[in-house]
Structures are given as C-alpha cells and as structure tokens.
Amino acid sequence: MKHTLAMLVVNQPGVMTRIAGLYSRRGYNIESIAVGQTEDPKISRITLVVETENEAELEQITKQLYKLIDVIKINDITKDDAVERELALIKVSATSANRAQILQIVEIFRAKIIDVSLDALIIEVTGTQDKVEAMIALIKPFGLKELVRTGKIAMVRSAVQS
Amino acid sequence: MKITGAEALLESLRREGVDVIFGYPGGAVIPVYDMIYQKDFPHILTRHEQGAVHAAAGYARSTGKPGVCLATSGPGATNLVTGLATAYMDSVPVIAFTGQVSTTMLGRDSFQEADITGITMPITKHNYLVKKVSDLPRIIKEAFHIATTGRPGPVLIDLPKDVSVGHLNYSYPKTVNLPGYKPNYEGNAKQIKAASAALAAANRPLIYAGGGVISSGAEQELLRLAEKTQIPVTTTLMGLTAFPSNHPLFLGMLGMHGTAAANYAVTNCDLLLAIGARFDDRVTGDINAFAPHAQIIHLDIDPAEIGKNVRVDIPIVGDIKNIISALLPQLSPGRYEEWLETVERWKKQYPLAYQPQEGTIMPQAVIEELCALTKGDAIICTEVGQHQMWTAQYYQFTRPRSLITSGGLGTMGFGFPAAIGAQVGNPDRLVIDLAGDGSIQMNIQELATIASYQLPVKIIILNNGYLGMVRQWQELFFEKRYSQVALTNPDFTKLAEAYGIKAYTAEKPEELRELLQAVLEHQGPALLNCLVHPEVNVLPMVPPNGPIDQMLGVGET
Numbered sequence: 187m188k189h190t191l192a193m194l195v196v197n198q199p200g201v202m203t204r205i206a207g208l209y210s211r212r213g214y215n216i217e218s219i220a221v222g223q224t225e226d227p228k229i230s231r232i233t234l235v236v237e238t239e240n241e242a243e244l245e246q247i248t249k250q251l252y253k254l255i256d257v258i259k260i261n262d263i264t265k266d267d268a269v270e271r272e273l274a275l276i277k278v279s280a281t282s283a284n285r286a287q288i289l290q291i292v293e294i295f296r297a298k299i300i301d302v303s304l305d306a307l308i309i310e311v312t313g314t315q316d317k318v319e320a321m322i323a324l325i326k327p328f329g330l331k332e333l334v335r336t337g338k339i340a341m342v343r344s345a346v347q348s
Numbered sequence: 349m350k351i352t353g354a355e356a357l358l359e360s361l362r363r364e365g366v367d368v369i370f371g372y373p374g375g376a377v378i379p380v381y382d383m384i385y386q387k388d389f390p391h392i393l394t395r396h397e398q399g400a401v402h403a404a405a406g407y408a409r410s411t412g413k414p415g416v417c418l419a420t421s422g423p424g425a426t427n428l429v430t431g432l433a434t435a436y437m438d439s440v441p442v443i444a445f446t447g448q449v450s451t452t453m454l455g456r457d458s459f460q461e462a463d464i465t466g467i468t469m470p471i472t473k474h475n476y477l478v479k480k481v482s483d484l485p486r487i488i489k490e491a492f493h494i495a496t497t498g499r500p501g502p503v504l505i506d507l508p509k510d511v512s513v514g515h516l517n518y519s520y521p522k523t524v525n526l527p528g529y530k531p532n533y534e535g536n537a538k539q540i541k542a543a544s545a546a547l548a549a550a551n552r553p554l555i556y557a558g559g560g561v562i563s564s565g566a567e568q569e570l571l572r573l574a575e576k577t578q579i580p581v582t583t584t585l586m587g588l589t590a591f592p593s594n595h596p597l598f599l600g601m602l603g604m605h606g607t608a609a610a611n612y613a614v615t616n617c618d619l620l621l622a623i624g625a626r627f628d629d630r631v632t633g634d635i636n637a638f639a640p641h642a643q644i645i646h647l648d649i650d651p652a653e654i655g656k657n658v659r660v661d662i663p664i665v666g667d668i669k670n671i672i673s674a675l676l677p678q679l680s681p682g683r684y685e686e687w688l689e690t691v692e693r694w695k696k697q698y699p700l701a702y703q704p705q706e707g708t709i710m711p712q713a714v715i716e717e718l719c720a721l722t723k724g725d726a727i728i729c730t731e732v733g734q735h736q737m738w739t740a741q742y743y744q745f746t747r748p749r750s751l752i753t754s755g756g757l758g759t760m761g762f763g764f765p766a767a768i769g770a771q772v773g774n775p776d777r778l779v780i781d782l783a784g785d786g787s788i789q790m791n792i793q794e795l796a797t798i799a800s801y802q803l804p805v806k807i808i809i810l811n812n813g814y815l816g817m818v819r820q821w822q823e824l825f826f827e828k829r830y831s832q833v834a835l836t837n838p839d840f841t842k843l844a845e846a847y848g849i850k851a852y853t854a855e856k857p858e859e860l861r862e863l864l865q866a867v868l869e870h871q872g873p874a875l876l877n878c879l880v881h882p883e884v885n886v887l888p889m890v891p892p893n894g895p896i897d898q899m900l901g902v903g904e905t
Contacts, residue, residue: 207469246655255474
C-alpha cells in the first residue's frame with residue numbers, strides 16, 4: 187500500500203543522503219520525495235511517498251527513520267484529511283492545427299501555458315497526483331517532448347471550529 | 349582567548365573525562381599530533397588504525413566508558429571501517445576522529461582524501477564533517493552524548509586540516525540541543541503492569557538476556573529478578589557476564605552453539621522475557637520454530653528492535669535497569685517448581701561435554717584449565733571462530749564486562765587489539781586474548797604495541813592449523829571439501845620472541861597446566877601457542893536456519 191509520510195528534519199547537509207541511504211539499505215522503495223525549508227529555517231519538511239507491503243513494514247521503517255539523529259518528527263498522513271499537491275512541467279509538440287485542442291485541455295485542467303514557440307508549448311499543471319496523471323495522459327497523443335514532476339507535497343488541514 | 353581547533357579537541361576530550369587516545373598519525377592529523385605532543389596527552393600508538401579502533405572498543409566494552417581513537421584521512425580513515433562496523437553491531441560507545449583534507453580541497457580527489465562520513469553513514473550511530481572550527485566544541489559535546497546515551501554506538505567526527513589549525517573562541521557547551529534525539533528511559537507503567545500479570549500467569553517462563561543488560565548496567569537487577577521469581581536464565585553471546593555463569597538458575601548460552609538445556613527451554617517455555625536482546629538469527633535459528641509456545645515480553649531501549657524479527661506481545665521500551673526496577677516490586681516469588689525440575693533434568697542429561705583424546709590437547713580443555721587457574725576472574729577477549737564459541741561455552745564468568753568479543757559482526761582480528769584497550773582501561777586486571785591461529789594473524793602487528801608499552805596482555809592461541817569454524821561447516825555441510833582452510837603458520841613462539849615477548853608452545857596435555865601458569869604469572873606480555881587437536885567440532889550445533897531444539901552433538905558424548 188502507498189503511504190504519504192510528512193517528516194520534519196534538521197536542515198543540514200547530508201540529511202537527504204541519510205534518509206535515502208537508509209531506504210535502499212533496508213530494501214524499501216521511495217516512490218517520490220519532495221523537500222524544502224519550513225517556516226523555521228533550521229528545519230526542513232520532507233514529503234515521502236513510499237510503497238510498503240504491510241503495516242509492520244511501515245512501522246519498522248518509521249522506527250529506523252526515527253533512529254536518525256536529524257529526524258525530528260514523522261507523521262503518516264495517508265489517512266488524514268490533507269491537501270496534496272504535485273507540480274508538473276510538460277513540453278508538448280504543438281502545431282497551428284492542434285494548438286487550439288491543447289489549449290482547451292489546459293483550460294479544463296486549470297493549467298497554464300508558460301512558454302510558447304513555433305512548434306511546442308510548455309504547460310504547468312498543479313494538483314493531486316491523479317489530476318497530474320490524467321493531464322499527462324491526455325497530452326501524450328499530441329507528442330510529449332519532455333516531462334518534469336516535483337513529487338508530492340502535503341499538508342494536513344486545520345480542524346474546522348464549530 | 350583564542351585557541352586552535354586541535355587544542356580545542358584535546359581540551360574537550362579532557363572535559364569529557366577521556367584519559368587515553370588510541371591512534372596512528374598521518375598527514376592530515378599532524379596538527380592534532382603536535383598538540384598531543386605539546387600537551388603530553390596520553391596516547392597509545394598502535395601499528396594499524398584497525399588496531400586503534402578495536403582497542404578503543406575494548407577499552408569501552410571493559411570499562412563502560414567511551415573509547416576514543418584517532419586516524420588520519422583517506423587510508424587511515426578507511427582502516428577504521430571494520431572497527432566501527434564491529435562497534436555499531438554490538439552497540440559500543442566509540443568516538444572516532446579522522447583527519448580530512450582542508451575544506452577548500454574537499455571533493456577534488458585530493459591526496460589521501462576519502463569521503464569517510466559517506467562511507468561510515470550506515471555503520472555509525474551518527475557522524476559529522478566539521479566545516480567551521482567554531483562548531484567543534486558543540487559537535488564533540490553532541491558526539492559524546494549520542495555515543496553514550498540511549499542505545500550506545502560509535503560516532504565519527506571528520507576534521508579537515510584547516511579546522512584543526514583554525515582559531516576559535518573556546519567554550520565548551522554544558523548541554524546539547526538535539527530535537528531529533530530523545531531516548532525514552534522510563535518503561536510505560538501500563539506495559540510493565542501487563543508484563544507482571546503475564547509473568548504471574550505463566551507456568552514455564554524463561555529469561556533471555558542480551559548485551560543490553562550490560563550496556564544498561566543492570567546486572568544486579570537481573571540477578572534480583574531471577575532470584576525473586578526463580579525464573580531460569582539463558583543469555584546471548586553478548587549477554588554473557590550479565591549473569592553469573594555458575595548460578596543454579598543459569599542455563600548457559602542459547603542459539604546455534606547454545607546448550608541443549610537453554611535451547612530446549614526456549615522451545616518449551618510459555619513465556620519468554622527478552623531483556624536487551626535482539627533475536628539475532630544465530631540465536632533464533634528457524635524463526636518460525638523459535639519459542640513457538642511462548643508469549644513474548646521484550647524489554648529494549650531501542651524501539652526499532654521491537655517486532656523487527658519476531659512478533660512481540662508485550663513490548664516495553666526504556667532503560668533495562670529502570671524497567672526491571674519498576675517491575676520487581678510487582679512480582680511475587682514464582683511457583684515454577686515443575687518447570688525448574690524439567691530444566692534441571694535437561695541440564696543434567698545434556699551437559700556440555702567432549703571426548704578427550706590420548707596424547708593431544710583438546711581445545712575445550714585449554715579453556716577449562718584457564719578458567720580454573722584464573723577462577724573465572726580474568727577479562728577474556730576473543731577473536732572469532734571455534735575458540736570464541738568454546739570460550740562462551742566453557743569459561744565460567746564471574747564478573748560483568750569480562751568477555752570482550754565481536755558478537756554481531758563476527759570480526760576476526762578483533763580480540764587482540766581489544767585486549768590492548770581492555771588492559772589500558774584495567775591496568776590491574778588480568779587480560780587474556782583467546783585466539784585462533786587464523787584470527788591472531790589478522791592484527792598480529794599489534795605485538796609491537798604490547799611490547800613497546802609492556803602491556804601485560806596474555807595471548808593464548810588455540811592452534812589447530814585450520815580456519816576451524818569454516819572447516820567444521822565444510823565437514824558437516826560440504827562433504828569435507830576443505831577449501832582454503834588449512835593454514836601454513838609461522839612459528840608463533842619465535843615470532844613473539846622477535847618482538848621481545850615471552851612465549852611458549854604447548855604440545856602435550858601433561859604440560860598444558862604448567863605452561864598456562866607460566867604465561868599467566870609472567871610479569872609482562874606473554875604468548876602461549878597451544879597445538880590442539882586439528883579436527884574438533886564445536887558442539888552442540890544447530891544447523892543453519894534449523895529449529896534450535898534440533899542440535900547436532902546432543903547426547904552423543
């Protein structure tokens with residue numbers, strides 16, 4: 187099963203190596219990883235998407251991650267009410283004949299065209315993993331030239347006050 | 349007042365109570381060695397960096413204090429790797445300092461540059477590359493804190509040359525600020541209550557104790573626990589010395605070369621109380637057949653050990669000493685007479701035994717004789733192989749921290765340099781390295797170290813002319829195809845004498861005691877080369893991955 191882990195780590199060189207190294211050494215797979223500084227510059231937030239066989243395996247990898255001195259907090263937010271976003275840049279072939287069609291798709295997905303040339307477009311799309319994947323699938327037939335994805339970032343929603 | 353990084357290093361070590369460094373100089377650490385010279389800081393010069401790191405570990409294992417070693421960059425640093433991995437597997441607090449090329453030269457494949465923090469990431473509890481000299485006091489403070497608290501382990505600090513010679517305003521921090529490192533020391537009260545209820549309900553409980561008892565300093569608590577409840581005790585290799593070997597409740601070591609009584613007790617118990625042990629494969633054999641009828645209580649300081657290899661019914665995370673102390677008042681004296689009778693019957697029926705052979709020294713006899721002569725009171729260091737298992741089986745340990753052995757990594761060449769560290773840390777105790785003829789040659793250069801410092805380490809080689817444990821496996825599981833295990837050895841007596849070390853060779857059983865005595869009573873370092881029977885097997889033996897109650901060599905002698 188896929189799990190989304192939100193981790194807080196000490197922001198210093200080598201942290202990513204320690205985490206990635208631990209994963210490969212213990213035979214686990216990372217599906218995606220996104221990292222950046224938080225509101226506190228000494229702390230970074232890592233969003234990891236991992237594939238695990240069962241709960242016991244997830245528990246073990248979480249405990250192993252906690253053994254790293256630089257790891258402060260790990261939350262499994264898979265089942266939480268969280269906002270999840272991924273960003274993708276897609277370069278697609280575009281001729282005068284099909285440009286309108288592509289623009290229509292971009293509009294439906296509320297994506298953006300951020301670069302235009304004679305024979306290509308760069309599209310920026312933000313959304314859940316599913317949305318990004320649907321967009322890529324629809325664009326593909328036009329001739330996908332290049333694709334970059336960020337990996338998922340996520341944030342748990344604040345409780346709604348009643 | 350401004351001082352250099354090298355001076356700050358030694359000053360910080362002094363404040364941490366470090367009384368000796370084991371090390372080996374080289375280009376990148378010359379500034380540190382210059383300060384060692386100027387400050388006259390106690391230092392033991394080994395003949396190889398691996399010797400230095402094992403010596404630091406031997407010091408740490410025998411005294412309970414952190415051991416410190418120092419090596420230069422590149423090859424000096426990579427020579428520490430085996431020792432760090434050994435210390436990591438056995439949770440030993442070692443602080444390793446390595447020289448590094450200057451920060452401006454990093455990453456350029458400079459002379460004697462190796463990415464030692466990258467290399468040692470999986471084999472240290474934590475490591476540091478010091479980039480600014482002003483960070484050095486904080487990093488040293490953190491390193492000692494991390495190495496010695498929670499589950500202990502080695503920490504490496506990589507010191508670029510410009511950091512050692514750079515200047516800083518020195519002050520040593522009083523506290524550490526590590527938001528990601530907060531070991532849990534107190535066991536959960538509810539879990540402790542659940543454990544005491546389970547113990548009260550059990551009919552056939554067994555204590556399975558590991559090295560964690562010794563790391564925690566909980567030997568007395570373990571003894572009280574066992575005596576109050578009358579629960580029999582087995583230990584792992586690392587757990588030996590945590591419980592007196594001659595105690596009536598002691599069953600000996602369990603696992604691959606454990607006693608029949610210990611292994612039968614595990615298989616038949618209805619409650620297994622694991623204390624500071626990690627269910628290693630050499631202990632469990634076939635994991636599915638391990639303690640099949642038992643509820644499992646697991647006490648450990650490391651949460652990651654809970655449920656790693658076996659399912660655990662009642663986990664308690666915390667310091668062993670605290671947990672047992674909290675558990676003790678809740679326990680009532682046990683009523684396990686029937687179980688104790690069964691266990692006692694196994695002990696009587698299947699004792700450790702071997703068949704003496706006319707005219708040849710039996711390796712087990714050397715250890716029995718040594719145990720009798722030292723009254724079980726020596727610090728015994730071992731290498732790895734058959735002699736190590738015979739030591740675990742036949743030496744009756746009376747004091748904690750008196751077996752220094754590489755359990756997890758199984759490092760040949762560990763025992764002799766570890767004995768150097770143990771002797772430096774315990775100048776008034778008898779320190780013996782029990783070695784095989786293969787293992788002793790892996791760090792034999794350290795003969796020069798004990799000779800030059802006149803460290804009275806005694807080396808006893810069980811010389812069977814083979815890599816005996818591998819030969820045993822080849823005999824039992826590879827139809828006696830003895831591939832690359834027969835050794836052509838030097839004359840160990842002459843070799844020791846070349847270093848100026850007193851040495852003897854024992855060939856006949858009747859001269860064994862006298863020569864052992866001569867070696868033990870010799871004032872300085874001494875070596876005894878025991879020519880033992882070449883093809884003796886360590887028994888009992890659980891074939892690899894087999895259930896531990898099915899042993900070769902039980903009831904055959």
